[in-house]
Amino acid sequence: MPQDQQIHAHTFPNGLTLLIEPMAEVQSAAFTLMVPAGSIYDPPGGEGCAAILSDWITRGAGPRDSMQLTNALDNLGVQRNEGAGSHHLSFSGATLAEHLPAALRLYADIVQRPHLPDDQFAAAQAGVEQTLHAIEDEPRQKVMLELRRRCYDAPWGLPSEGTLEGVAGLTPNVVRAHFERCSRPREAILGIAGHVEPRQLVELVGEIFGGWREAPEPTWKSGPRGPARDHIHHDSTQTQIGVAYDSVPYCDDGYYAAWAAVGVLSGGMSSRLFTEVRERRGLCYSVYASLNSLRDQGRVLCYAGTTVERAQETLDVTLAELMRLGDGIEESELDRCKARAKSSLIMQQESSSSRASSMARDWYHLGRVATLEEVRRKIEMLTVPILLDHIHAHPARDFTILTVGPEPLEVHLGVS
């Protein structure tokens, strides 16, 4: 583990936090800019507002119209991505380090001075509608989106892509109001990693984002989640199975125990779900569990996709594996989780994009950036008794179960 990892955190007077990690060995620089204008702030009935904004906002900003802006980013070789999440709109990009300052200037325009032109609204709206249509044609994606809606309360569980009805009813003025209300420097985070010089960057970011005006924190309304047992009919070859249960969030002291417990279930090809469901029984091609975290709550989300006639057995075996985790864990299972973590942490050091997004994520969840050495130490300290204590305190039960496919399934939660 490199000992010289340096992370600079700087919060400007207007509330924007800048995180910088210099990486001497790369030629690139990457950034992640998170603006607290995500889908939880969508107006009631206007689901998809943040999603439309994340498209519309790049259609011209500052002195450039839509085409000039895209051309400028393309000429800088910026490989970019923007999208709406629950809490944030995220803008990320990577390019050669020498092009980073010019790219940041363009993003400063995008988040502070977007044109949001009326004549481009319908196109942005159509883009989001088409994304929603594409999800309908991909049941693997649909089941996990719909599972979130059923295991988290609204608005956190709502799909950040919105709904077809919500998107259809939105107008330029409503989306513009969302921008005015939510786009603000406080709680915005800019993570930058790569071949960069921190002092110059602080100066540059201060110059181009320092004038970003503060705005009061917007509010959001909570609502109920969907049913804990549900089936969505879909004419498909396979049945998609989604299972969720409560765990801890990223900021919790027990997070790494939760992470390792999910690792025992689904961390590699020697993990339990892959071994029992796919390798021993040949029930499916794809089965996994992952740990999902909001700022104050977490879930384990599991997926399996299998042909209709084997779907019931797949669900039964998957649930049995989840429930027997607390019965015991082998030392070697934990050791394998640690080995995977160690190589992941070191390989993260080779990617400026990974580091930029990881720092921004840390700041959002923790209000600080965990060094890779700190993470390594926490994982190294885990023992089997710690994992079992965690699993007993947060057992796999009270499942949310959703299936998408031709036939619903039965849930058997008997003694396994």
Next chain:
Amino acid sequence: MEFHETRLKNGLQIVAERSTSVQSVALGFFVRTGARDETSAISGVSHFLEHMVFKGTGRHSADDVNRIFDEVGAKYNASTSEELTLFYAAILPEYLPATLDLLADIIYPALRQEDFDMEKKVILEEIGMYDDQPTFTVYEKAMQAHFAGHPLSYSILGTNDSVGGLTADQMRAYHQARYTAGNIVLAVAGNFDWGEIQRLAEQHCGGWPAGATERQADEARPTGGATVLAKPNSMQQHVMLLSPAPAADHPLRFAAELLSVIVGDDTGSRMYWDLVDPGHAETAELGYNEFDGSGAFLCYFGCLPEETLNNLDRVQRIYDDVNRGGVSREELVQAQNKVASRIVLRGERPMGRLSSLGHNWIYRREYRSVADDLKTVQSVTLDEIRQLLDIYPLTRLTTATIGPLESLNGHG
């Protein structure tokens, strides 16, 4: 960066690019075999065999294989294409000996009957999974139609029938014929010691059977046509268009790559501005696929069914404009900047370099550094793009579509 190359007596080729600025190493066995090397009786065997490799050998059980890869914290996987089967892992340097030993061992799997029967179920599930993904199905249908009568038309996954009827003996015969040392390249990229790589390769691969197979690689002469697969419950119409492009050894392949970026990159391209930006399509992209002896431009778009015919016209207009008027200097420079940035970013990780290293060697016996690629990309001229378009104009020769539409009303 240092490049090393050697060949064992049995014909196994080893290429390696060493970098001291990274902390991990990636290695892969590139086997020159894939769907195009099959017959219809064994369609899907290359991909099925790729799965069986992880089921173990006389020395390692299936559980051992998965366990050891996880014990060394490897990021590992395998893939099968029309003409290549690849097994790879990225690891920390101290685990190189154990990982090379394991990868080299499993490439000659035991192919036990009970494992074969169990894994067949997984493959049939994988076929079912892709069956539910129209973006994949439309690619497969388009390739089948475009390369009809040519080995590149063969399905990678095979069908329920072909995989269902496949026997372990057929797979053993295929493995014996195709997995000979002369058909395999070991590529290594990242932080390693070249002397150690040579020793380990000799130790673990020196006993592999010698020999190489020839592949019929005549350029395909597609005749084109339209295939419409009605899927009434689909929300979107998925469309794929194919036209001939330079083969993997063609000097104009970099020009082809840049042309595909200018015409159909996911941002800032002609298709982006005419189809995606105005909201006429969810996605519209042009890609360039190079194969042994042949090549293809693949255009994919997904849109509302009622926009399909208009979008086909829009693509046709773009093609006509480009074929007639070429591209502008600004477009070329922009594409060069984009591609240069991608080459650098991909090259920063050993896994990115591994892919480039192995592909360049297996297709062209050529080593190209990041700097070589950057130089070549920057030196492509408008004249070369013009030459390319004269030989390989963009056309809608083959059309395949899946979605609610029952016909293309002659637009195919």
